[in-house]
Amino acid sequence: MRRSLSMAARRKSVGMLMVLPALAVTFVFFMYPMILTFRFSFTDWNGLSMKASYVGWKNFIRVFSDESVKQVMFNTFFLVIVYVPVLNILALLASVLVFGVRKAGNLYKAVLFLPNMLSMTVIAFVWKIIYAYDGGLINNVLGALSLKGLQQDWLGQKATVLPALSLTIIWFAVGYYSVVYLAGLSAIPIELYEAAEVDGINVFQKFFRITLPLIAQAITINVILSMIGILSLFDLPFVMTKGGPGYYSETLAMRIYTYAYSELRIDYALAMAVFLGVVSIIITVLLLLFFRRREVAL
Amino acid sequence: MKKLSVFLALILLVSAFGWAKGSEEKVTLSFLGPQAPWVGDWEGQFEKLYPNVKIDLIPMPGTGTIEEFLQPRVVANDLWDVFFINSNAFAENLAQKGVLPDLSKTEAAKNTIPALLEPFTMSNGVVYGIPIGLATTFFYYNASMFKQVGITSTPKTWDELLADFKKLKDAGIPGTVIAPGGDPSNTWFSNIFAQKVVAKNPDYVKQIKAGTLDFTQQGVVDIFAKIKSIVDLGYAHPAYMSLDYSKSMDVFLQQKVATLFAGSWQAGQLLKADFDVGVFLPPMNDQGEKKIGVLAPETGYSINAQSKNKAWALKFLEWMNGDGFATYQNNMGNVPHLKTVKGTVKLDPKLLALLEELKTNKAAWLWFQYIPTETMPLVQKLFEQVLLGDLKPADAAAKLDQSAKASVKK
Numbered sequence: 001m002r003r004s005l006s007m008a009a010r011r012k013s014v015g016m017l018m019v020l021p022a023l024a025v026t027f028v029f030f031m032y033p034m035i036l037t038f039r040f041s042f043t044d045w046n047g048l049s050m051k052a053s054y055v056g057w058k059n060f061i062r063v064f065s066d067e068s069v070k071q072v073m074f075n076t077f078f079l080v081i082v083y084v085p086v087l088n089i090l091a092l093l094a095s096v097l098v099f100g101v102r103k104a105g106n107l108y109k110a111v112l113f114l115p116n117m118l119s120m121t122v123i124a125f126v127w128k129i130i131y132a133y134d135g136g137l138i139n140n141v142l143g144a145l146s147l148k149g150l151q152q153d154w155l156g157q158k159a160t161v162l163p164a165l166s167l168t169i170i171w172f173a174v175g176y177y178s179v180v181y182l183a184g185l186s187a188i189p190i191e192l193y194e195a196a197e198v199d200g201i202n203v204f205q206k207f208f209r210i211t212l213p214l215i216a217q218a219i220t221i222n223v224i225l226s227m228i229g230i231l232s233l234f235d236l237p238f239v240m241t242k243g244g245p246g247y248y249s250e251t252l253a254m255r256i257y258t259y260a261y262s263e264l265r266i267d268y269a270l271a272m273a274v275f276l277g278v279v280s281i282i283i284t285v286l287l288l289l290f291f292r293r294r295e296v297a298l
Numbered sequence: 299m300k301k302l303s304v305f306l307a308l309i310l311l312v313s314a315f316g317w318a319k320g321s322e323e324k325v326t327l328s329f330l331g332p333q334a335p336w337v338g339d340w341e342g343q344f345e346k347l348y349p350n351v352k353i354d355l356i357p358m359p360g361t362g363t364i365e366e367f368l369q370p371r372v373v374a375n376d377l378w379d380v381f382f383i384n385s386n387a388f389a390e391n392l393a394q395k396g397v398l399p400d401l402s403k404t405e406a407a408k409n410t411i412p413a414l415l416e417p418f419t420m421s422n423g424v425v426y427g428i429p430i431g432l433a434t435t436f437f438y439y440n441a442s443m444f445k446q447v448g449i450t451s452t453p454k455t456w457d458e459l460l461a462d463f464k465k466l467k468d469a470g471i472p473g474t475v476i477a478p479g480g481d482p483s484n485t486w487f488s489n490i491f492a493q494k495v496v497a498k499n500p501d502y503v504k505q506i507k508a509g510t511l512d513f514t515q516q517g518v519v520d521i522f523a524k525i526k527s528i529v530d531l532g533y534a535h536p537a538y539m540s541l542d543y544s545k546s547m548d549v550f551l552q553q554k555v556a557t558l559f560a561g562s563w564q565a566g567q568l569l570k571a572d573f574d575v576g577v578f579l580p581p582m583n584d585q586g587e588k589k590i591g592v593l594a595p596e597t598g599y600s601i602n603a604q605s606k607n608k609a610w611a612l613k614f615l616e617w618m619n620g621d622g623f624a625t626y627q628n629n630m631g632n633v634p635h636l637k638t639v640k641g642t643v644k645l646d647p648k649l650l651a652l653l654e655e656l657k658t659n660k661a662a663w664l665w666f667q668y669i670p671t672e673t674m675p676l677v678q679k680l681f682e683q684v685l686l687g688d689l690k691p692a693d694a695a696a697k698l699d700q701s702a703k704a705s706v707k708k
Contacts, residue, residue: 018516046371048395068679132545133537158686191579239367242479246682261366262675264388 003039047266059271095181113175124239127168158248184218218292330381333357336629383427383600385417393426408620412510414595431632443556443576452578454707457658463533473533474557478681485559490521492662493582513699522691545657559609566631578669593661670705
């Protein structure tokens with residue numbers, strides 16, 4: 001008994017030692033900056049000197065009394081509500097279609113994943129050209145089809161800018177999330193489908209009664225990851241529209257940047273960053289609780 | 299014996315020379331400079347003069363403000379040795395903190411036209427930057443398009459400008475580019491502010507710093523109202539909300555619009571277009587009003603006061619404004635800011651004539667040289683909101699007033 005206890009204790013301490021470097025990195029590069037961000041968000045720190053005085057909730061009040069912040073928050077949550085379901089539905093459909101392909105299946109998977117191999121900044125530049133009013137691909141195609149009346153300034157109108165950005169992000173990200181769904185699909189025992197075929201159920205019933213419940217964990221992962229990705233979206237709208245026209249494509253992450261580097265108000269930027277962090281945590285926890293209840297354990 | 303002595307003396311001499319050369323300090327100067335193909339050769343001239351110095355050029359990207367690039371480097375204590383600097387509150391703040399040195403005793407400062415050095419000079423006499431040229435703004439126009447619609451002389455007043463735009467519109471040619479994402483503040487804002495506000499408030503710089511200038515006055519409202527009228531009358535390129543700085547130039551160079559309201563710093567590119575390009579002074583004045591233009595220093599250069607290469611950085615700065623200036627100027631197509639220029643400087647005669655006219659009139663600075671740093675990002679957004687119809691011009695002026703005064707109170 002004593003020998004097995006000391007073995008267990010030894011294994012535990014070895015395990016702790018193994019984890020320690022990763023913990024140290026996490027603390028130094030993630031936790032410590034988060035703590036400092038939270039601390040300085042209640043001060044008037046200007047980012048140039050180490051002097052900072054406590055100002056209470058003043059920064060938060062100032063940030064949320066800015067009328068444009070309402071539009072910025074609407075944009076971010078619009079993207080969450082549109083992007084997350086649409087992206088996950090498309091990624092799931094794509095992975096179900098590709099999963100069943102025997103010949104050249106790997107080629108299809110590679111093509112699906114290809115956009116994700118480029119950086120978001122490159123994607124943004126490319127799509128900015130595609131959406132351009134003069135010489136852009138979309139307007140050129142419309143012109144060639146004698147549909148000049150449908151030519152738009154896609155990134156210059158409040159009605160079209162967010163849908164245009166959403167389409168770009170979905171095109172970029174669908175491959176990445178398909179990979180997670182493909183992993184989930186490959187874990188489903190094939191015998192279940194064979195038994196279902198014997199019982200005479202159709203394709204749609206197979207999908208909704210077998211596939212969907214059994215990839216619940218993959219859905220949970222993807223929904224949370226895509227939600228966090230959208231909440232912290234910066235590079236794509238920054239390159240494509242700089243948050244315009246007006247504030248109609250500005251995201252919360254962009255507003256943090258604007259406060260910090262354009263208006264040189266680091267204190268407001270930190271307050272906004274703390275808000276975004278808290279919102280992200282709350283939404284993640286709620287989503288986890290919601291989806292965990294629906295996961296099926298085999 | 300004699301031959302041996304001479305031989306030994308020669309060996310000693312060559313060794314001494316080699317040792318001296320080898321022990322000369324090797325310096326790498328980091329330089330946040332212009333993004334252009336000729337810059338490498340231009341720097342090479344300095345490196346040829348001083349073989350122990352290597353210039354490590356970091357080209358300034360076309361998007362983003364200089365302050366956006368400087369701010370994180372200042373915080374990280376990782377500034378370049380030589381870098382662009384604008385004359386504004388942000389730079390003054392850096393000078394107060396000792397990040398930028400006092401350049402008032404340099405030859406470059408002494409040789410700069412005093413009126414152009416003034417925006418880079420603090421109230422205590424510290425000069426924190428040296429401009430790299432004289433800045434003003436012009437309407438560049440496609441001479442063939444003007445001729446095509448029967449415009450025989452360039453407009454001298456606002457109403458004449460609108461009349462010419464109407465002629466162009468009737469011929470199916472967009473009159474100009476209005477690009478809030480481009481450069482409307484340097485052009486439309488600065489010029490209409492000069493014409494309508496500076497005329498009545500000659501001490502505008504001091505008043506803005508003191509927070510006493512009334513931005514809700516009609517002159518400021520006119521800035522937003524005039525831009526909106528250009529768009530509402532259909533005189534602007536249709537993609538006015540999504541064009542940025544470089545795309546605005548492209549649209550003009552691709553002959554999709556008749557005019558481009560742009561800076562003198564763009565003259566080098568615009569006047570080299572493959573069609574006949576003319577220039578005229580911005581006609582923001584009404585009939586009978588004396589024209590007030592914009593005459594200001596260009597963006598300048600400064601050095602890192604805390605750099606270990608400070609002495610060489612200073613040498614490079616002096617060279618930029620001395621022997622190296624002619625090459626820089628002839629490639630950029632700038633207007634010199636110096637009293638005397640070394641070398642032969644080529645100036646487009648079209649610009650010279652207009653500059654002479656401009657110098658005889660009263661002039662104001664460019665907007666970023668007097669608008670508070672915190673308020674600057676708001677100006678572009680106000681343009682966009684007015685053009686979208688989300689704000690009336692008077693409301694935009696009110697928001698500008700609120701922001702400018704709040705930044706002073708801080």
